[in-house]
Amino acid sequence: MVSDDIKSMLTTLKADLESGALSACVWDADSNPACSAGALAAACPSPLVIQTDWFPEAEHGALYEMIGAGYTIDADNMVVTGPGQLGGAPLGIDIEVRTGGPAIGWSPVASYMYTDDSIHIGYANTEAQAQLADTPLISVMAPLEKNPQMIMWDPNTYPDVEGIADLGEQGVTINVFAGGVFIEVWIAEGVVSAEQVDPSYDGGPAMFIAADGAIAQQGFASSEPYQYLNDFTEWGKEVAYELLHDTGFEVYSQTLGVRPDDIEDMRACLELFIPVAQQSVVNFAANPSRALAIIVDAVDTFGSFWVYSIPQGEFGVAAASELGLHGNGPDSTIGNMEESRIQGVLDKMIAAGMDVTTTNANDLFTNEFIDMSIGFAE
Numbered sequence: 393m394v395s396d397d398i399k400s401m402l403t404t405l406k407a408d409l410e411s412g413a414l415s416a417c418v419w420d421a422d423s424n425p426a427c428s429a430g431a432l433a434a435a436c437p438s439p440l441v442i443q444t445d446w447f448p449e450a451e452h453g454a455l456y457e458m459i460g461a462g463y464t465i466d467a468d469n470m471v472v473t474g475p476g477q478l479g480g481a482p483l484g485i486d487i488e489v490r491t492g493g494p495a496i497g498w499s500p501v502a503s504y505m506y507t508d509d510s511i512h513i514g515y516a517n518t519e520a521q522a523q524l525a526d527t528p529l530i531s532v533m534a535p536l537e538k539n540p541q542m543i544m545w546d547p548n549t550y551p552d553v554e555g556i557a558d559l560g561e562q563g564v565t566i567n568v569f570a571g572g573v574f575i576e577v578w579i580a581e582g583v584v585s586a587e588q589v590d591p592s593y594d595g596g597p598a599m600f601i602a603a604d605g606a607i608a609q610q611g612f613a614s615s616e617p618y619q620y621l622n623d624f625t626e627w628g629k630e631v632a633y634e635l636l637h638d639t640g641f642e643v644y645s646q647t648l649g650v651r652p653d654d655i656e657d658m659r660a661c662l663e664l665f666i667p668v669a670q671q672s673v674v675n676f677a678a679n680p681s682r683a684l685a686i687i688v689d690a691v692d693t694f695g696s697f698w699v700y701s702i703p704q705g706e707f708g709v710a711a712a713s714e715l716g717l718h719g720n721g722p723d724s725t726i727g728n729m730e731e732s733r734i735q736g737v738l739d740k741m742i743a744a745g746m747d748v749t750t751t752n753a754n755d756l757f758t759n760e761f762i763d764m765s766i767g768f769a770e
Contacts, residue, residue: 432476432668433484436661439473440485442648443514445492445501447698448472448687450708451614451646451717454535454669455489456683456690457676463686465693470495472690478668479675494696502527505651512658516649518737519573521756525749529649531757533666533727535673537719539645540712541574542613544620544633546605555634559608560584567593567600567609573741574641580744583639597624613715618707635715641740642733647757655758667763670727674768677718680709720767728762 444452447470456472460482463474470491476483490496492515496504501514506527516529517539543556543566553559559566560583568575570591578584593599593610600609601624613633620627636643648669650658676683684705691700712718720726734753741748750756 430484432661432664435664436485437512438485439488440476440513440661440665441488441490441511443490443492443496443501443505443508443511445515445646447491447493447694447696447700448489448690449615449700450680450684450687450705450712451536451540451612452489453676453680453683453687453705453709454673455487456686457672457680458483458487458668459489459683459686465690467693467695470690470694470696472686476668478671483668491694500524500527502529502649505529512654512661513648513650516647517645518643518647518734518756519741521649522738522741522748522750523573523746528652528749530652530655531644531647531649531729532662532761533648533669534644534729535648535669535727536644536646536712536717537721537726538635538637538715538717539643540612540614540715540717541636541645542611542616542633543608543636544611544616544631545608547630547632549605550632553632556639557583560588563588565590565603565607567607569593569595569610572610573746574636574643576746577641577740577744578639581740597627601626614708614711614717615704617711618704622703641737643737644729644734644757647729662761666727666761667766670725670763670766673718673726674766677709677713677768680705684709718768720770723764724767724770725762725764726767728759728764729757731757 442455444455448456458476458478459472459474460477463472465472471488473486473488476485476487492501500520502516502520502524505511505514514529516531521529521531543559545553545559545564550562550564553562565588566584567590575589579586579589597620600607613635617631617633620631621629684702687705688700688702691698721728721730731753734756738748738751738753742751
């Protein structure tokens with residue numbers, strides 16, 4: 393059931409959109425709206441289908457930011473569809489955001505996209521792209537500048553630990569999902585030892601809480617610190633953590649990926665849509681309440697094991713800003729990707745003895761659809 397607070401936020405959202413109170417679309421150098429409804433309608437399919445890797449959450453906020461009033465929720469298939477919008481201006485197409493994880497049988501997004509041609513764009517990440525030879529994706533935009541994944545630990549149990557390297561030196565058990573590329577890279581680099589890695593993590597809090605602070609665990613810096621302090625009452629205190637990114641494992645996560653064979657057919661659409669998606673990241677970071685209301689509405693309507701709240705979403709957005717998950721990178725642009733950074737990930741994987749589909753970073757991404765003028769104010 394949707395709470396009264398969420399109903400109120402949705403009512404306000406609808407009124408703002410209908411009144412035009414929200415800001416207008418991005419404008420190019422010639423003062424033409426980049427989200428021209430007619431242009432997008434002519435160039436893009438409707439609905440434009442985007443497959444995510446998990447349930448709706450703040451990390452996906454830029455996608456839900458593009459969905460306007462009058463959206464529908466398909467609880468059986470865990471899909472949200474609605475008229476596309478940016479800052480209150482219509483896009484002229486519908487946007488459909490699909491849930492990943494259990495909604496697609498726990499399949500990797502890339503693999504699933506090759507079984508469902510109705511998906512136009514799907515979430516990708518650097519290390520998976522480097523390994524999935526039979527289901528390649530090209531990243532065309534990175535909504536997140538940094539990967540939100542982290543390793544966390546109890547600062548009371550380990551007051552001298554300042555980062556992941558310290559966990560390695562002290563031999564602390566690290567509970568992770570099996571098959572993670574980052575952990576294999578760290579083992580090869582000597583950051584941690586194979587003996588201290590426990591690959592039995594299932595995504596839940598039970599093992600960390602039962603260990604009473606004795607172990608470290610992987611998670612998301614935009615989510616778990618809030619949950620362990622506020623939701624998991626058996627723990628009820630802060631955790632310390634370090635981002636995987638800050639150890640030098642600088643993958644791009646949750647990028648917008650397209651099947652390589654679809655690039656030419658989708659070129660006209662991507663040239664118009666990607667700048668809209670760029671601006672949507674900026675808009676969401678500045679004022680996330682509208683999209684968060686949609687996210688929580690969707691999660692409540694799905695009625696699955698995943699739960700999400702407005703406060704948790706607000707924490708996620710704040711963490712994204714504070715930790716640099718949302719950001720421009722080394723330039724003034726949101727969403728573009730660095731060749732050297734992707735090449736660095738490939739080189740680390742190769743050095744760790746892992747099989748990769750390519751040794752050339754340029755095979756995994758393109759910035760050709762990025763509008764270099766769109767970014768966070770500096």
